Amino acid sequence: xxxxxxxxxxxxxxxxxxxxxxxxxxxxxxxxxxxxxxxxxxxxxxxxxxxxxxxxxxxxxxxxxxxxxxxxxxxxxxxxxxxxxxxxxxxxxxxxxxxxxxxxxxxxxxxxxxxxxxxxxxxxxxxxxxxxxxxxxxxxxxxxxxxxxxxxxxxxxxxxxxxxxxxxxxxxxxxxxxxxxxxxxxxxxxxxxxxxxxxxxxxxxxxxxxxxxxxxxxxxxxxxxxxxxxxxxxxxxxxxxxxxxxxxxxxxxxxxxxxxxxxxxxxxxxxx
Numbered sequence: 674x675x676x677x678x679x680x681x682x683x684x685x686x687x688x689x690x691x692x693x694x695x696x697x698x699x700x701x702x703x704x705x706x707x708x709x710x711x712x713x714x715x716x717x718x719x720x721x722x723x724x725x726x727x728x729x730x731x732x733x734x735x736x737x738x739x740x741x742x743x744x745x746x747x748x749x750x751x752x753x754x755x756x757x758x759x760x761x762x763x764x765x766x767x768x769x770x771x772x773x774x775x776x777x778x779x780x781x782x783x784x785x786x787x788x789x790x791x792x793x794x795x796x797x798x799x800x801x802x803x804x805x806x807x808x809x810x811x812x813x814x815x816x817x818x819x820x821x822x823x824x825x826x827x828x829x830x831x832x833x834x835x836x837x838x839x840x841x842x843x844x845x846x847x848x849x850x851x852x853x854x855x856x857x858x859x860x861x862x863x864x865x866x867x868x869x870x871x872x873x874x875x876x877x878x879x880x881x882x883x884x885x886x887x888x889x890x891x892x893x894x895x896x897x898x899x900x901x902x903x904x905x906x907x908x909x910x911x912x913x914x915x916x917x918x919x920x921x922x923x924x925x926x927x928x929x930x931x932x933x934x935x936x937x938x939x940x941x942x943x944x945x
Contacts (some may be wrong), residue, residue, distance in 0.1 A: 819856075819857040820863075822856075822857075822892060822893065823859075823863055823866070823867070823893065826867075826892070826893045827866065827867070827870050829902070830870045830871065830874050830902065831870065831873075831874075833874055833902070838874065840900065841874065841875060841897060841900060841902070842875050842876060850879065850880035850881060850882045851871065851879050851880070851881050851882065851895055851896065851897055852881075852882045852884060852895070852896040853867065853881050853882065853883045853884070853893065853894075853895050853896075854884050854885070854886040854889060854893065854894050854895075854896070855883070855884075855885060855886065855889065855892070855893045855894075856885070856886060856887065856888075856889040856892050856893070857885070858885060859883060864881070864883060867881070867893075868881055871895065
């Protein structure tokens with residue numbers, strides 16, 4: 674068989690070119706990648722060894738700390754128990770103080786409500802008594818009582834003196850007529866007597882305008898601008914009502930005070 678040396682030479686050249694191309698573009702990169710991978714693996718081994726050494730040191734330190742904690746555990750537990758007991762006592766005392774404060778507030782609120790209720794009861798009782806007295810006075814009204822009411826009012830007019838008299842004169846100068854209100858109908862003689870009394874008081878008999886006012890219980894009143902002269906049983910009944918209210922309130926408060934003292938006396942043996 675004949676050998677074609679040209680073909681052999683061409684194939685050898687092609688093979689060498691292929692080897693060079695593979696080495697240039699493939700083998701060198703593969704080798705570099707392998708070298709880099711080996712370097713990375715070596716670095717990781719070194720890092721792992723360093724971390725292992727650090728972990729060993731940390732474990733040793735933790736073991737030392739554990740031994741120290743075990744040595745101190747008795748003292749720490751005792752101190753913790755003492756602190757817990759102290760905190761418990763503080764919380765108990767705080768709770769007691771809060772309960773005492775709330776109880777005091779409740780007692781004060783209860784006392785205020787009791788006083789308000791006592792005042793309301795006293796006012797209702799006083800108003801009821803005064804109302805009954807007013808109705809009784811209205812039922813008793815008659816000519817003799819009406820005449821006596823006029824006499825009392827005239828006596829009151831005669832007793833006006835000094836600054837009050839001057840103020841009435843000054844107010845009269847601003848009025849065309851005086852308005853006279855009465856709980857009962859005044860007859861002609863009674864009206865003349867009242868006009869004469871006002872004339873003596875004010876230095877000249879004024880014009881009078883008479884009106885009946887049922888709200889005036891057995892009483893009369895004379896009105897001038899900004900002033901009023903009046904007398905009626907309603908004034909006395911109002912004073913009586915106020916006094917009755919005050920006395921009832923004091924009586925209720927006194928009774929409650931005595932009851933409170935008795936309650937405290939009963940509580941003391943139980944508290945002890």
